[in-house]
Amino acid sequence: MFYDSRYIYGDQNVEVPAHLxxxxxxxxxxxxxNNEVALENGDTHEKxxxxxxxxxxxxxxxxxxxxxxxxxxxxxxxxxxxxxxxxxxxxxxxxxxxxxxxxxxxxxxxxxxxxxxxxxxxxxxxxxxxxxxxxxxxxxxxxxxxxxxxxxxxxxxxxxxxxxxxxxxxxxxxxxxxxxxxxxxxxxxxxxxxxxxxxxxxxxxNCILNSLPNDFKDPSLHTAFVYGEWYHNYDTFMTYKFLSAGKKVVYINEPTLESFLKCVDECKVDVAFLVPSIVGFCSKAEGVEKYNLKSLKIIYSRSSPLHSKIIEIVKKRFPGLQNILQGYGMTECGEPTSEIWGIKGPKSGSVGMASPGLIIKVVDPQTNKILGPNQRGEIRVAGSVFMKGYMGIDPSTYLDEENFFKTGDFGYYDEDKYFHIVDRFKDIIVYDGYKVAPLELESILLTHPGVREAAVVGKTVPDYGEEPTAFVVKQSSTSVTDKELVDYVANEVAPYMQLRGGVIFLDEIPRNTRGKILRRQLREMLN
CATH class of the missing domain: 3.40.50.12780 (ANL, N-terminal domain)
Structure with missing residues (x-):
C-alpha cells in the first residue's frame, strides 16, 4: 500500500490493550x-x-x-x-x-x-x-x-x-x-x-477494535436497545460496546415497531440501534403518541441511507430525540464510516466520516483510478479493523493490488470527507446508458404518505436495458394508486430515473434477517 493524498483516514491513534x-x-x-444490570429482556423484564x-x-x-x-x-x-x-x-x-x-x-x-x-x-x-x-x-x-x-x-x-x-x-x-x-x-x-x-x-x-466504547461515552446514555439478532456484526458489537462502557443493553425476542415503542416506554431506552425499515415505520405509524418516548435521545441506523425527510418527520414525532445518526457497516470490517465521527455533526444524505483504524479510497472500478471528492466509484477499505479473511476463499478475489477490500458499494465522499452511499454496484439499474440507483428512488417513494415500504429493481426490456420498477407496500388505510406513485417520482427525478417499469403492490417486501431487501427475489417476479 502506498500513500495517496486521496486516501481518507480515520483516526489512526487507537488505544488498545497490549495483550490483544x-x-x-x-x-x-x-x-x-457489579450489581448493575447488564442485560434485560424487554418482553419479560428478566435481567x-x-x-x-x-x-x-x-x-x-x-x-x-x-x-x-x-x-x-x-x-x-x-x-x-x-x-x-x-x-x-x-x-x-x-x-x-x-x-x-x-x-x-x-x-x-x-x-x-x-x-x-x-x-x-x-x-x-x-x-x-x-x-x-x-x-x-x-x-x-x-x-x-x-x-x-x-x-x-x-x-x-x-x-x-x-x-x-x-x-x-x-x-x-x-x-x-x-x-x-x-x-x-x-x-x-x-x-x-x-x-x-x-x-x-x-x-x-478485530473484535477489540469493534468493541471500543469511545463513540458512546456520553454519560447521559444509560440504556441501549438492540433491535436485531446476536448473529450479526452490528448487533453483536454494539452490545459489546455498551457492556464495555458498563451500561445496560435491552433486547426483545420478536422485534416489531409496536414492541420497540413499548420497550422504549417501559425500559427508558435512550439510544436505539435500528434498521432503516423500522425508522421509516416510525415516521408513519399510528398510535405513537400513546407511548412515553421522552427518554429516547439517539436513533442509530445502519444498512442503507435514510432520506432527510424521513429523519425530520421522526425527530418531530419523538419529543426527546436529539439525533438520528447513520453509519455504513459490514461484517468484514465493522463500521467503515459513521456520523458519530462527523466533525460537523450529522449531514443530510451522508453516512459520516471514516471510523478509527480504517483507510478508505474511492476507485473507478473499470480503470482502477483513485477518485477525488464528489466523484462516484467503488468504496474500498483497509486497516486494522479489517477481517483476517474469508474462509476458504482466495484473497485475490476480494482484495485489490494495494490490499484494499473491494466492497462492491457505489458511493463518494464530499469536500468535508463525509461519505455518501449510492447503492450496491450489482443493484445499479442501467437504463439507456444511464446509471440509476434503486436506493435513491426508494428514498423518494418512502416520503409519500401512502407508502409503507418500497423496493426498486430493473426490469429487462429490449433496446433500453432495464426499466426502474417499484414494489410497494401501502400504508394502512390508504388508497394510493400505481399511477399516483409513478407521477410522484417523475416530479422528483430526471427523465431517465422515472419508474418506466411501473409499480407493483405487495403485502410485504422480502428481506433477510438484517432487514436488507432481497432484490433477486423481486427480479424473479418480473420474469
Missing amino acids: NFGKYILDRLRLM LTYKELTDYAVNLSISLATIGVKKGDVVAVGAEKRLEFVPTVLAIVFTGATYTPYDLKSGRAILKHKLSITKPKYFICSNLFWSSYKDILTEFDCIKYFITLDEATDQLLSVKSLISCKNNTNHFEPPAIVQGQTDVAFILYSSGTTGMPKGVQLTHL
Whole structure:
C-alpha cells in the first residue's frame, strides 16, 4: 500500500490493550461493574447483572475447558435470543477457542452450508434449535459434543450441569494465550443477499477494535436497545460496546415497531440501534403518541441511507430525540464510516466520516483510478479493523493490488470527507446508458404518505436495458394508486430515473434477517 493524498483516514491513534486478547479485554471491563444490570429482556423484564453475567461466563469457560475446549477449536452456538446467549459466547472466547453462530431462522440449506465451512467440534444450542435441526446436526461427524442451554436430554449435555459446581471466578484469567493479530476469535457470516454466506474470520484485535466504547461515552446514555439478532456484526458489537462502557443493553425476542415503542416506554431506552425499515415505520405509524418516548435521545441506523425527510418527520414525532445518526457497516470490517465521527455533526444524505483504524479510497472500478471528492466509484477499505479473511476463499478475489477490500458499494465522499452511499454496484439499474440507483428512488417513494415500504429493481426490456420498477407496500388505510406513485417520482427525478417499469403492490417486501431487501427475489417476479 502506498500513500495517496486521496486516501481518507480515520483516526489512526487507537488505544488498545497490549495483550490483544478479546476475552481478557471484555472480562476486565465486566469486572469494573457489579450489581448493575447488564442485560434485560424487554418482553419479560428478566435481567442479568454484570456480576451474574461474569460468573456465568467464567464458570462455563472453566467447565468447557475441562471437557477439552481449547485454542484452535470451533464452538458453535445456535439459539434464539435469551439472557444466556451473550455470556455463553464470552465463555467460548475465554477458552481461546473460536466462536461461530448459527441463526435459528436461517433455514436448512444455509445451516448445512455454514456447518460445512466452519466444521465446529462443539455445539451449544437451545432445545428449540435442536428440535428444529437435529437431523442436520447429527449428519456432521465433526461435532463431537452437543450441549444444551436448557434441560439435558439423552443426546444433550446441559450447560446447567457443567456450571453447577462453583469455580473460583475472582482470580480467573483467560487460560489461553492468543496472538491477537492472527488468532480468530469469531467467525461470523456475510449477509448472503446474492448467494450463500461467506465465513468471515475476525481476529481478537478485530473484535477489540469493534468493541471500543469511545463513540458512546456520553454519560447521559444509560440504556441501549438492540433491535436485531446476536448473529450479526452490528448487533453483536454494539452490545459489546455498551457492556464495555458498563451500561445496560435491552433486547426483545420478536422485534416489531409496536414492541420497540413499548420497550422504549417501559425500559427508558435512550439510544436505539435500528434498521432503516423500522425508522421509516416510525415516521408513519399510528398510535405513537400513546407511548412515553421522552427518554429516547439517539436513533442509530445502519444498512442503507435514510432520506432527510424521513429523519425530520421522526425527530418531530419523538419529543426527546436529539439525533438520528447513520453509519455504513459490514461484517468484514465493522463500521467503515459513521456520523458519530462527523466533525460537523450529522449531514443530510451522508453516512459520516471514516471510523478509527480504517483507510478508505474511492476507485473507478473499470480503470482502477483513485477518485477525488464528489466523484462516484467503488468504496474500498483497509486497516486494522479489517477481517483476517474469508474462509476458504482466495484473497485475490476480494482484495485489490494495494490490499484494499473491494466492497462492491457505489458511493463518494464530499469536500468535508463525509461519505455518501449510492447503492450496491450489482443493484445499479442501467437504463439507456444511464446509471440509476434503486436506493435513491426508494428514498423518494418512502416520503409519500401512502407508502409503507418500497423496493426498486430493473426490469429487462429490449433496446433500453432495464426499466426502474417499484414494489410497494401501502400504508394502512390508504388508497394510493400505481399511477399516483409513478407521477410522484417523475416530479422528483430526471427523465431517465422515472419508474418506466411501473409499480407493483405487495403485502410485504422480502428481506433477510438484517432487514436488507432481497432484490433477486423481486427480479424473479418480473420474469
